[in-house]
Amino acid sequence: MADMKSVETILEGHPDAGRDHLIPILQEVQAAEGYLSKASITRVGLALDLPASKIFGVATFYNMFRFQPRGKYHVMVCRGTACHVKGSRRVLDMVEKTLKIAPGETSRDGLFSLEVVACMGACGLAPVVNINGQFHAKVTPMKLQRILEECRSEEFSHV
Structure with a gap:
């Protein structure tokens, strides 16, 4: 749930x-909460006298905004x-199938989130x-499958 206190503090910093x-x-x-929640979008809309649908429309235009919290392991392909x-x-297909999420989503258990990026600038190590x-360089579906399993087992070893 969004921390509405941080949203109020941010809005106080923009009085007019x-x-x-x-x-x-x-x-x-987003920097304060990690994502844009429905509640924070609604509150910003009230402060700026804009409908939440307009704010959501603007925010979805830019790929820098997220509408779900990131997972503990943020996977960028x-x-x-x-x-x-x-x-x-x-x-990417393997990640989507294994984690049962699409780019921009977070797994139900909150462990993994998935993002597709245009370029990481490590072309000589492709795929990255x-x-x-x-x-992780020269990744194959099998290699990434093992890495994801290691993340998951590391998580369960701390329980």
């Missing part, structure tokens, strides 16, 4: 905000040209996957 402040406010809310040529589509800032 109008439509032109929408993007910066949404960026601050590169789909740049080099990664595509080297098989990142198969890697980044999990919580750690790069």
Whole structure:
């Protein structure tokens, strides 16, 4: 659930905000909460006298905004040209099937979230996957399957 206290604090920092402040406010809310919740979008709409549907429409236009919290393990699959040529589509298909989520979603258990990125700038290591800032090079579906299993077993070993 969104921390509405942080949203109120952010809005207090923009006392005379109008439509032109929408993007910066949404960026601050996401930085504070990790994503844009329905409640925070509604509250920002009240403050700016904008319907929530308009705010959601603006936010969905930009791929920097998320509408679900990230998982504990944030999986980013590169789909740049080099990664595509080297098989990142198969890697992405495996992740979607294994985790039962699509890009932009978080698994029901909150453990994994999935993001597709245009390029990570590591073309010589293609295909590349980044999990919580750690790069994995020359990833195959089998190799990534093992990495995801390691993440999951690490999680259960701490229970």
